[in-house]
Amino acid sequence: MKNFTYYVPTKIHFGENQIQHLPEEVASVGKRVLLVYGGGSIKKLGLYDKVYSLLSDCTIVECNGIEPNPRIASVRKGVELCKTHNIDVVLAVGGGSVLDASKAIAAGACSDEDAWELILDAKKIKAALPIISVLTLSATGSEMDQTAVITNPETKSKKGFANDLLFPKVSICDPTYTYTVNAFQSASGVADIMSHIMETFFHHEAGCDISDQVAIDLLKTCVKYGPVLLDEPNHYEARANIMWASTWAINGFLVSGPGKNWSCHAMQHILSAYYDVTHGATLALLEPAWLSYILNDTNKDRIARFAREVFNVEEENTYKCAQKGIQKLYEFFTVTMNLPKNFAELGIPSDANFKELAEECVKARPGGRISGYETLEANDVFEIYKRCF
Numbered sequence: 001m002k003n004f005t006y007y008v009p010t011k012i013h014f015g016e017n018q019i020q021h022l023p024e025e026v027a028s029v030g031k032r033v034l035l036v037y038g039g040g041s042i043k044k045l046g047l048y049d050k051v052y053s054l055l056s057d058c059t060i061v062e063c064n065g066i067e068p069n070p071r072i073a074s075v076r077k078g079v080e081l082c083k084t085h086n087i088d089v090v091l092a093v094g095g096g097s098v099l100d101a102s103k104a105i106a107a108g109a110c111s112d113e114d115a116w117e118l119i120l121d122a123k124k125i126k127a128a129l130p131i132i133s134v135l136t137l138s139a140t141g142s143e144m145d146q147t148a149v150i151t152n153p154e155t156k157s158k159k160g161f162a163n164d165l166l167f168p169k170v171s172i173c174d175p176t177y178t179y180t181v182n183a184f185q186s187a188s189g190v191a192d193i194m195s196h197i198m199e200t201f202f203h204h205e206a207g208c209d210i211s212d213q214v215a216i217d218l219l220k221t222c223v224k225y226g227p228v229l230l231d232e233p234n235h236y237e238a239r240a241n242i243m244w245a246s247t248w249a250i251n252g253f254l255v256s257g258p259g260k261n262w263s264c265h266a267m268q269h270i271l272s273a274y275y276d277v278t279h280g281a282t283l284a285l286l287e288p289a290w291l292s293y294i295l296n297d298t299n300k301d302r303i304a305r306f307a308r309e310v311f312n313v314e315e316e317n318t319y320k321c322a323q324k325g326i327q328k329l330y331e332f333f334t335v336t337m338n339l340p341k342n343f344a345e346l347g348i349p350s351d352a353n354f355k356e357l358a359e360e361c362v363k364a365r366p367g368g369r370i371s372g373y374e375t376l377e378a379n380d381v382f383e384i385y386k387r388c389f
Helices: 018-027 048-052 072-085 096-108 115-120 185-199 209-231 236-249 264-275 279-296 301-311 317-337 354-363 379-385
Strands: 011-014 032-036 061-062 088-092 131-135 147-152 157-162 170-174
Touching: 011 018, 011 236, 018 048, 018 131, 018 147, 018 170, 032 072, 032 096, 048 088, 061 072, 072 096, 072 115, 072 147, 088 096, 096 115, 096 131, 096 147, 096 264, 115 147, 115 157, 147 264, 157 264, 170 236, 185 236, 185 264, 185 279, 185 301, 209 236, 209 301, 209 317, 264 279, 264 354, 264 379, 279 379, 301 317, 354 379
Parallel strands: 011 170, 032 061, 032 088, 088 131, 131 170
Antiparallel strands: 147 157
């Protein structure tokens, strides 16, 4: 187990009607609020009116239209609004894209640098406005972490960044706000959550019993409740468990000991930068393709453990057990959760230059390779992409 420092300063209000805490939390940081949200879903939920009612004594400035795979242009718009209106607090109401954009806005509002420069080098972030979030989608875990991902269409870049100043001060997590999330987005969210967990669980560090077992239990929770979201969208326990799994999948706990070994997210980011594909649905294809490609004598025991404990695979031969578990994972995503079965169904054309994409993917990484669970060169990434055709 590696040394670590665990730090999460976010307060969570979890459960039904927890938005009642919003006025007191906003009052603790100011009265001039930037309300950041996406399309019309928060209005259909009644959240938009609820926020205005609860914050009737505040000045609210809106930054709406935040896209899935949020764009740097939206961030710049939010930064300008903050500076023009002397905003005290950023209130993010939505899913991971809204939260990610809000983090970039909060940082940009306190800097003379262009927001994209802060994203390229997060060490430049020296201050940020406080962030309060109201979650409406379970997927990214942005409600309890210090990371975000922003897309720059001009440079065909999708860049992740992190800074401890970007932890939300408070997050309100009410599972009932996710009842209206459609089947595809619910399934994609589950895939994103599971990918966060798997990217952490697959490591070579010895003695990480606590994080390993929590990872296994979180994955089992997703496998148990994920299908329920599709059959019974208003099932409170299913929505609540998936929401809490989303938060714990990426709040730093699981990497405390094993360290970070992410591979699939790097391969996904370049694809969505070029094709604007849904994040979780893409990961649902990449995770099993990656595991099947890297499976070898060194890692077969851990992958077999995943197969046995998460999918109840009964197979004595370790290598075959691992293979069956990978197939079970693919079937869970594409059959049980009804996500796309290949890149074509996802919306990535078969004539895409996957060699070039693979080279772009590794070029941005330290040393020109993905140094995750198993080291990946450009050709390895290309071969993994081919398995998703």
